[in-house]
Amino acid sequence: MTEQFHRIKRLPPYVFAEVNAHKQRMRQAGDDIIDFGMGNPDSPTPPHIVEKLVEAVRDPKTHRYSQSRGIPGLRRALAAYYERRFGVDIDPESEAIVTLGSKEGLANLAQAITSPGDVVLVPNPCYPIHSFGFIIAGGAIRSLPAGGDPSMSFRENFMAALERAVAHSIPKPLAVVLNFPQNPTAQCVDLDFYGEVVAFCRHHGIYILSDIAYAEIYFGDMPPPSVLQIPGAKEIAVEFTSLSKTYSMPGWRIGFAAGNKALVAALARIKSYVDYGAFTPIQVAATAAMNGPQDCVDQVRALYKERRDVLCQGLAKAGWPVPVPEATMFVWAPLPPGFEAMGSLAFSKQLLDAAKVAVAPGIGFGEYGEGYVRLGLVENTHRTRQALRGIKGFLAGGARDTERDAPARAGGTAG
Structure with missing residues (x-):
């Protein structure tokens, strides 16, 4: 058949x-x-993280089902990271959730918030889950081309594409996906860029879904910023990150979402139906990674x-x-x-x-x-x-x- x-x-x-x-x-x-x-x-993966995993896995209590939202200690570690790295206050109870890598988090959030026919704005080229997560969920994708007028800056071209997309989309776009530093193009942006996007999306009532999986893999003197650093961003924005690249933990499948309470709650609701969270020893080791030495x-x-x-x-x-x-x-x-x-x-x-x-x-x-x-x-x-x-x-x-x-x-x- x-x-x-x-x-x-x-x-x-x-x-x-x-x-x-x-x-x-x-x-x-x-x-x-x-x-x-x-x-x-x-x-x-750094030895101290592996050792913490081994230590935790020897405790049979950690072999039971975990929590789909993530263990409290790991959510507090994420909040501490946002405070020291970006100066952003994150409530670990209502504004943070642990995911099975940022890819799973994005895909499940798409399932949570997308109705058939909803329009989502996605940069093109992009990491495939940024577009296909919403296509799988029944949404429609409108591309924001990476190129444009060569006489204009990336920010000017992006904002022009964003304005055109909103003006010509029916229904009004549900969300825009951001990914900086970007995979695959390696494009970086600054706080001025985020400030302009946040102001635009707040005005039009559009959610921002930001992916900063590469925020710690940078080579200059200026670390990449977070969209959540912009005042008022948490009214419309949620941000995904991952330990895969930062701590060489790709196979461990551990990541996070932080920001807007309604979006975090929607993701938590979906996850409560589809998984029990990452294996607890992995979450314990991830906590050690974020709270431990960063050399x-x-x-x-x-x-x-x-x-x-x-x-x-x-x-x-x-x-x-x-x-x-x-x-x-x-x-x-x-x-x-x-x-x-x-x-x-x-x-x-x-x-x-x-x-x-x-x-x-x-x-x-x-x-x-x-x-x-x-x-x-x-x-x-x-x-x-x-x-x-x-x-x-x-x-x-x-x-x-x-x-x-x-x-x-x-x-x-x-x-």
Whole structure:
């Protein structure tokens, strides 16, 4: 029996699957693939966090069901983080909730607040759950293109796109998704940007859903801000974050939402039906991560900066100049000169075949991601230099086929 399930039909083919399947076939054939394709941290979780997990798991009382909203100590640790990092007061009882990573939190909040046909404004390109979480929930997505008038700043272009979207959306948009520092583009913003967005959304009665998963992976002197730092933001905004990148804990699946009480309560209501929260020892260890020594965060930040510098400098020397990101664990690279016509998917496949290097095609993050590829800083410097030698040889050979791939559609996740 073949069924065409409604929600599944709304999900397009998984763009990254083509590259991933080809990568797997090559590995099975014995090829050594250097993989920049997924943002999957390769560093071990700091020992003191692991030790706290082991200590907690030895207590049989922790093996029972946990709390879907998260244990109180971890919610207090999140509140303490917001106070010391952003100067923002968070009530751990009504303005904070623990999630199974920020991805689960966003998806479940979409289920909680979205009615069929609701319009949600999402930057394009974007991390796939930012759009498809609402599509799965029955909503409609309106894209906010990352580009625009080259004579205008990013903030001016974004606000112009936001104003156009609100003016031409029926019904009025329910929410706008923000993600800064952004995956995949590594775009950063300042408090002035957040202030303008908050004022606009308060005026129009639009919720703000902010994702700051990369707020601690920055390389300059100015740490990325939180939208909740803007006075009045908590009237309309909720913010998601995660321990995955900050503490090299991607597989632990632990994150948070903080901010607007009504949105936090809606998420808590949904979660009370679908899960019992993360395994208690993981939450205990996460509490130790947030309350404990933070030199491990400085170390992971320095590691990504070193990898960023090696990769970006090496690509420039190979004839592929790319913007140097100020934050995140990604390089968002326009296709190199002479390869633009083939499109990001075909380029990614050819790079994999010729150089044994995997990257994420930009089209997988939305139609406005076409013309770019994303490289994750997830290989050590030795492997990165090895990849650069292969890339240099590939670029010197030129494009084998300048025909652009048939349009692909975004979906799934590349981390």
